[in-house]
Amino acid sequence: EVQLVQSGAEVKKPGESLKISCKGSGYSFTSYWIGWVRQMPGKGLEWMGIIYPGDSDTRYSPSFQGQVTISADKSISTAYLQWSSLKASDTAMYYCARPREMATLGAFDIWGQGTMVTVSS
Amino acid sequence: DIQLTQSPSFLSASVGDRVTITCRASQGISSYLAWYQQKPGKAPKLLIYAASTLQSGVPSRFSGSGSGTEFTLTISSLQPEDFATYYCQQLNSYPIFTFGPGTKVDIK
Numbered sequence: 001e002v003q004l005v006q007s008g009a010e011v012k013k014p015g016e017s018l019k020i021s022c023k024g025s026g027y028s029f030t031s032y033w034i035g036w037v038r039q040m041p042g043k044g045l046e047w048m049g050i051i052y053p054g055d056s057d058t059r060y061s062p063s064f065q066g067q068v069t070i071s072a073d074k075s076i077s078t079a080y081l082q083w084s085s086l087k088a089s090d091t092a093m094y095y096c097a098r099p100r101e102m103a104t105l106g107a108f109d110i111w112g113q114g115t116m117v118t119v120s121s
Numbered sequence: 122d123i124q125l126t127q128s129p130s131f132l133s134a135s136v137g138d139r140v141t142i143t144c145r146a147s148q149g150i151s152s153y154l155a156w157y158q159q160k161p162g163k164a165p166k167l168l169i170y171a172a173s174t175l176q177s178g179v180p181s182r183f184s185g186s187g188s189g190t191e192f193t194l195t196i197s198s199l200q201p202e203d204f205a206t207y208y209c210q211q212l213n214s215y216p217i218f219t220f221g222p223g224t225k226v227d228i229k
Contacts, residue, residue: 106155114164
């Protein structure tokens with residue numbers, strides 16, 4: 001079964017660092033892009049950026065450039081989203097997602113279950 | 122950047138109703154548009170890709186149409202499990218794949 005399994009919920013304080021993960025299984029992890037999507041409480045979906053684990057080519061939405069870092073470790077089929085200094089406004093559900101087709105960017109048919117990040121003092 | 126708008130933002134409908142949601146792009150995106158359904162506490166689910174192609178396993182009551190700047194998602198006969206929020210996403214403007222603001226479909 002093709003799936004993306006994300007790490008568990010996190011509760012952090014402002015200024016702390018965090019790295020959440022998204023592990024792919026059931027497919028060739030290095031052959032598909034992985035995207036990250038933010039959903040703030042009660043709000044819509046926001047596109048954050050993507051990575052191609054095969055060569056670590058990474059692109060960001062301008063709204064998130066410099067705010068987060070997307071990376072991947074192909075040896076363990078895992079993509080990451082990390083923050084160096086969290087803010088309360090980073091409180092949200094974060095999803096990873098994989099496109100339908102290998103090595104191309106198209107609609108995303110495989111989604112992780114989401115990781116809830118809560119930042120509060 | 123390409124902006125997407127959806128109308129209506131909120132829709133109240135009854136089981137069996139025909140429902141149409143519109144997504145408009147600020148510039149032409151050919152057919153690079155997808156539709157997703159999201160239920161509370163769940164990840165989005167892909168319904169339609171390439172503007173009009175039904176994703177495998179999605180009921181045929183869902184259909185999509187349009188190209189360029191105007192797109193529609195139609196549910197031909199609303200079922201109880203269809204009450205959810207629907208999002209469009211443009212996949213034309215690499216690497217910024219904008220989502221629309223969403224349309225919530227609620228029970229009348």
